[in-house]
Structure formats: C-alpha cells, structure tokens
Amino acid sequence: MNGLRNLLTDVPGIRVGNAHDERLASGVTVALFDRPAVASVFVAGGGPAGRDQECLEPDRAVERIDAVVLSGGSGLGLDAATGAQAWLRERGRGIPVASVRVPIVPSAVLFDLLNGGDKNWGRFPPYRELAYAACEAASEDFALGTQGGGYGATTVDLKGGVGSASATTPSGYTVGALACVNAIGSAVVAGGPHFWAAPFEQGREFGGLGLPARLPDGARRFRWKGQREPATTLCLVATDATLGKAEARRLAIMAQGGLAKALSLSHAPMDGDTVFAVSTLAKPAEGGPELLTELGATASDCLARAIARGVHAATALPFPSALPAWSDLFGAGGG
Template sequence: MNIRPGPRNRITDVDGILVGNAEDHRVRTGVTVIYPEARCPAAAEVRGGAPGTLNVQALDPASLGNAVDAVVLSGGSMYGLDAAGGVVAALGARGRGIAFGGAVVPVVPGAILFDLMNGGDKAWGEAPPYRALGRAALEAVGADFALGNAGAGLGARSGALKGGLGSASSVTADGLQVGAIVAVNSFGSAVMPGTHHFWAGPLELEAEFGGLGPPPADWRGAPEMPTPPGFALNPMANTTIAVVAVNAALDRGELQRLAIMAGDGLARAIRPIHTPFDGDSVFALATGRVPLTNPAMLARLGHLAADTLARAVARGVYHAAGLGDRPGWDEWRGRR
C-alpha cells in the first residue's frame, strides 16, 4: 500500500475539513476548532479515566442523529467547555445547523484538557476567556494552521516535556484521504525513556518529526513507569484529545468502528496511555466523498487513522517550544 503525507501533512488534506486556532498567551491556553465545510456525521471514543467532554452521547449510534457542524478542542479544564458555546452562537448567527422552524441549532461536540497549572494567569474571575477564544478560532479556520504551541496545544504538557498541537495526514494512491489532529497533554511520554526517539518513530513518513526512526539497537526499555514532574502534587492534570477525519462515506456504526480503531493510535505514540489521570478522547468525522465498497476498506481506513494519529502525536511534541517548567523536545534533546 503506497502511503504518503498530503501536501500540508495536516488533517486539512482531507477535502472539506478546515481548522482554526486561537490563543491567549497571558493565560497560556487556547482553542482549536475543526470545521467541516458541510455538516458531516461524527462519532466519539472515550478511553481515559478522567474525561471532560461535551455532547459525546449525542454521537452514539443509538441516538437520534450524529451530524455535526464543528468539533472544539480546548484548554481550560471545565472552563474550556465555554469555547463550544462561543462556536455555537457564531454558527447559529450564520444560519448553520439544524433548522427548527425559525430557529437554527448547531451541533458542536468537544473535549477539554487540563492546563490550569502551567504558570499562566488564571485569575479571570467570572469572565473566563474560552467563549471568545472559541469564536476567534472559528473565525480563523482555513487549510493552513500552526502546530506545537498553538490552539488547544498552547498550554499542554506531555510527560516531562512540553506538549502541543499535532496534525498529520495519509493519502493513498487510490484516493483515500485520512487526517488527524491532536492536542497532546499526556501523563505518559511520547518519547522512549532514556532516548530522544519517539514511540511513533517506526511510523514516521518523510522525516516529519526529526527522522530519528526506531531506538538504538541496544535499547532495552525502562524498568518502571516514569512519572512527570509535579505528579505527586497534581495527579489529574492530563488528557490527550483528538479528531480524525476520512473522505469516505460511512454510516453511524462504521464511523464508530473507525473512532475505536483510530484511538489505538494514541497507544502507538504515548506510554502509558488511558490512565486514571487522563481523559483521552477521539472524535471521528467522515466527509462522504468516496464510497465505502466493502468491510475490508473500513478496516484499512481504521488502520490508517490509527497510524496517522500516532504520527500527529509525535509532531505535536516535536513542534512544541518550551514553556514554563516543560522544555520543548528540541531544547531537551540539546541538553542530553
């Protein structure tokens, strides 16, 4: 199977998907909006032990409907749920959503990560910044967007390193497009202990996160699970949240299976993963531009989505600059 990154190596290589970021550097937080140009079906898979999500149950195949107008990834823990409200208000004003007589109701699920202890100014009183950040991120949507300390990844951490916003894409010779975007704020590490190699190294395409590949031949692993700095004081301050998208036409059950398979990409890129301290959540979107011809094609899409998400995780950490007490990967590598 001939796989290559799309021209941007971002989720926006899936036709019909746009992304916008907004940040507040004083607060050290941000919001990312994933915006399908046409309403499209969605699913979600939540595996972490401490999730923070919005409208996920509405995406269950047993629920009435699952088409969405946007997906919001936000910092801010519970405060960050306000970001989706800003997006809903802006989309409703545009007439985007489900029409009920004279009313329009946008459907906007989302997920949040914990970035409240990264040194930013969180003294916002009764006026958290997230509703405004959600609107700003929606206004910024386009095909090109920044990685690393951008959007929901601005205040993120990943183990002992700075986390960030990552994205990647996979395009096949027969026209399939698969993309992923992820805000990496993990308890576990994206880097193999005792090395500067990424767990996702064997999946790397075209030196997209340093070209280091697998670990040295004499690497034997770590004897025990490493814990990030400050863990004893702040054991619940994590969560990796992601969206994958494909250009295939999937029904609700097929899309749920895609989300389940895509979630394994986090396990290929972060260890440990799905801990009691993380709220790992993955959304899946299908733009419906290529017909699904057989069940094997769904399995292929799920496999591609998992690998693409794993690469996106590594890219998020690779592109992140140091902030507060967490060095960026490049800075940290230079110290070793």
Template sequence: MPSLSSSSSPSPSPSGAITDVAGIEVGHFNDTRRPTGCTVILTRDGAVGGVDVRGAAPGTRETDLLAPGNLVQQVHGIMLAGGSAWGLAATEGAMRWLEERGVGMDVRFGTLPIVPSAVLFDLPMGDARFRPDAASGYAACEAASTAPPAEGNVGAGAGALVGKLFGVDRAMKGGIGTASITVGGITVGALIACNALGDVIDPDTAQVVAGARTADGLRLLDTRRALMRGELTKPLLAGTNTTIGVVATDAVLTKVQANRLAMTAHDGLARSINPVHTMSDGDTLFALATGHVPLSDATPGMTVLCALAAEVVAQATVRAVRAARSVSVGDLHIPCAGDLAARG
C-alpha cells in the same frame, strides 16, 4: 482492487494535515495572557460523527448524541480546548459563529449547530483564572481555513505538557500536531492535542521523543523502563492530563462506522504514548466523515480506513511534541523535544 495491491504503499498527502480532508477547516485561538487556547474543526456542510473516550477523567460535551442509536446524524464542528472543564465554554462561541452563518440543524425555531467538545488540563501553566471562553471559540472560528494548521504551542496545545508522572518540574512541552495519508482516493487525517501523563514515543524507532526527564533535567528518563524498575511516581491529581483530537476522512460512513473509526484511532495513541488511557488522563478522540468520496469496490474498506486512522493519529501525536517549543512561566521552565535533542 488494484489501488490496494501489494506493490502500492501509503503516501502522505501534499500538506500532511487534517485539512487535506475535503470539507474540513481548522482554526486556532491563542490566549496572550498565559499558555492556553482552543482549536475548532469545522464541517460547515455537516459530517457524520463518532467518538471514543478511553481516559478515565474526561471533560466533554455533546458526546452522547454521537452514539449510533441517537437522533442527530451530523455535526458541524468539534471544539478542542485547554482550561479543563471551564474551557468547554469555548463551544458557545463556535455555536454562535456557525448560527450567524446559517450552519446547523433545523429545529423549526432556529438553526442549531452541533459542536461536540473535549478539553485538556493546562492549568499549571500560568494564572489558571485565564481559560478559553465563548469569545475564544468565536475567534478560533474566525481564524479557520482549509490551510494546513499551525502545530506545536498553539490552540488547544498551547499549554500542553507531557511526561508528568514524576512531577511537572520534570515534564516537557506538549502541543498540537496534524498528519494525513491518502490511499486509493480516500484521505484520512488527524489533529491531536497532546497533554499526556506519559511519554511520547516514535512508533517507527520505539524511542522516547518527549516525556519525563531525569532528576537533573538533562535527559529523558523513559517512563516505561522507570516504572518497571520500581521508581516511585509523584502523587497524581486525577484529570490533570489528557490527549484529545479528531480523526477525519472524506469517505462516506455511517454513524456505526464513524464510531468504529474513533475506536481504532486510539490504537495510534497506544503506539505513541506510554502509559496511555490512565486514571489521570481523559483521552478522547472524535471521528468525522465528510462524505465527499463514496466507498466502492475501488476504494479502501473499513479495515484499511481504521488502519490509516491509527497511523495518522500516531504521526500527529509525535508531530505535536516535535513542533512544540520550550516555555517559561514564573519559576517553571519547560523544555521541548528539540532542546534535549540539541544536547545529544
């Protein structure tokens, strides 16, 4: 395996996005009435799917069918949305869009698109009566392309916040981010909508990038150290957070392998979010394998693919908050990572 010799090193793909994976398209919908939206990841030719749910308060749809022993072998898209459980309605729009184009599973009486979904809780951001619906999901599909997707305050990350253990008023802006790595002819990419209860950490420096702020709002608190000191957190409403996303590869994988890829991809969340997988998060990661590059003796095996999956998830999570911009909704002002960095 010369391509994996000790002298070689992973290098980012040209655009560093999940759309570097052949067979992947991404589209965002942004609601202009308040910060919320949805993001669709399309695989029109079908992809082997997997999923792993680690948070204790998930909002999901069609995840059971991704279990290795269940019937469906391929999916045609993944929907990520804000709006809490109401946002799952965006999936209907994606299914209609795909059906109109003849994309889906032949069930004899029609073509049935398979679109598993997950949502995050962004209801504190403006009028909660506005949330993604079927029209939103359809519009996201209309916007989908193979171009590198926008990052930050867009799509499923439009209303995302991070660092809420000490209250929303001390939180910072979350968002959506993407990254990819190519090694030995195989590309692995990730798209992450980060709305975490905890702080976002740069794994390369171990420094907090965005999260809970000090009482005066001017500096990062560092939630991990604050918890170790015994500082009291605010009462939490279960399910009001959640990081959701997709890790994709152009390798040929089985459903068992795709589920393993989703499982190990959560290591990337553990490196970049602290605390993670809490009782108030519904952290869910999907895996997609488009099958454009068969695994062989000359390509990386599952151990390397899993390592790459964790890496791109961590990178995409950090990029989500670095690309985010501050927002003001009513009396609530939420700064972004760039704001605090500018203050030094």
C-alpha cells in the same frame, strides 16, 4: 507526502483554527466542516470531560455535526463550544428546529490549569471568545506545536502541543488526524530524542531519527504526571470516505490504537483520552468491513504521527519551571 499538507485538512471539507492567550497559557482548537458531517466518538480515558458527545452515539437522533472543539481549561473550557456555536449560527448553520437553527458542536477539554499561566480571569472563563477567534482563523493551513488547544499542554517530560498528519489509503481515500497532546506519559523513549511513534514516521516529519538500536536503561521505567495533574490527549480523525455513525464509532475505536503507539502511557484512570471520528461524506465508500479496516489502520498510524509531530513542533512556555520543548534539548531536527 505526495503533494499533501500532512494535516487534517488534507481531508476535503475541513478547516482548522487555533486561538490562544499567552498570559493565560491556554487556548482552543476548532475543526470546522464545510458541510454537516457524520461523526462519533470513543473515550478510553478514565477522567474525561466533554460536551454534546452523547448525541454522537449511533442510536441517537442527531445525524450530522458542524464542528469539533478541543479546548484547554479542564471543565472550565467546556464553554468554548458556545463560541463556536455563535460563529456558526451567525452563518446560518445548524439543525433547523421550527424557525431557529442549533449548531451541533461536540467538544472535549484537557487539563492545563497548573502550567504557570494566569488563570485568574474573573467571573467567566475566556474560552468562549477564544473559540470564536479560532473559527475566524480557520483555514486549510494551520500551525502546529504550542498553538490553540495545545498551547498549555504538556507531557510528563516535555512540552506538548497541537499535532497533525495525513495519509492516503491503498483504496485512494484520504485520512487525517489532529491531536492536542497533553499526555499523562511520554512521547519519547527515555527522555528523548527518539519518539515512540518512530516506526510510523513519514520522511522526517518529526526528526527522522528512528528508534534507538536498543532501548536504553530506564526506557521501560514507569513515569507519569501523577494524580496531582490530570492529563488528556484530545484527538480527531477524519476521512472523505462516506461512513455512517456506527462505522464512524468503529473508526474512532480503531484510531485509539495510535495513542498506544505514540505514548508510553494512555487510557489511565486520571486521563481523559478521547478520539472523535468524522466522515465528510465526500466520496462514496465501497468495500464494507474491509474498507473500514483499512481506514482504521491508517487512522491509527496517522494519529501516532500527529502526536509525535505535536511534541516535536512545540516551544516551551516562558514560565519558571516550565518543561523544556523537544527542540530545546535536541535541536530543530527533521521537518
């Protein structure tokens, strides 16, 4: 990876923190920006849930954001953004409005309420405190797999989790991706070990197995979690190239292709697949539509790799009937 961490944080000015509760079997991932960043979002899933996403539309007044929160808990996890706002406000971050500051923290949530964890938390869900803890833990290095917002995540056949990847474009810009993989379909071909994202793998970042010489019988068989368990893959792509909100929106749209590259099914009526796109404004952007196309193509491949890495790095939850992890079935494999 040419000296990069192969993480979202290879984009300068971003730190990521994870926090989770093992008994709850859920958690929160927060991406913090050292300086307010330009952002937009594209939601392709039919059953999304999020907070403060409308302000990311190109024609809305808010110009910069302070963090993005990706949380478990379905709609009950929307409170996570409040914890990140509290952490940021204590540090003087946010849009100044007269004598107060309001941190801007868009968020999205995934459904992990049926994974075997104890969700009887009492009056208020714990996601606000988990998000605050994730902010406290944020750094340029962070763990993948069964962590943070991906702690309780699953796919149709394997444990899901947090994944990340990065790349450098031919023009010298950095692109990174982060995913909490709670997919409605599968990240692997016919139950594994091969990942659908194999054509985009760098080195052996998720096993180095490539694709099978031919698709095995049943590889095209339709499999999904079903309506009983809604599913969502939450994603964030970022670049150091200076973009406006409309360009960030287009970057998010292009990056959505990474879900189709990495998963057997995405953007379904009962999933909430969401991609945030962020520019940290670190480097002047020269190249117009050609550069944006280059960034989008790189982000799409990067996101596919991040999704595969999240599944590859996951460990199974310690509950009866919990789905196995990739490593349980196929060994540690790759790096």
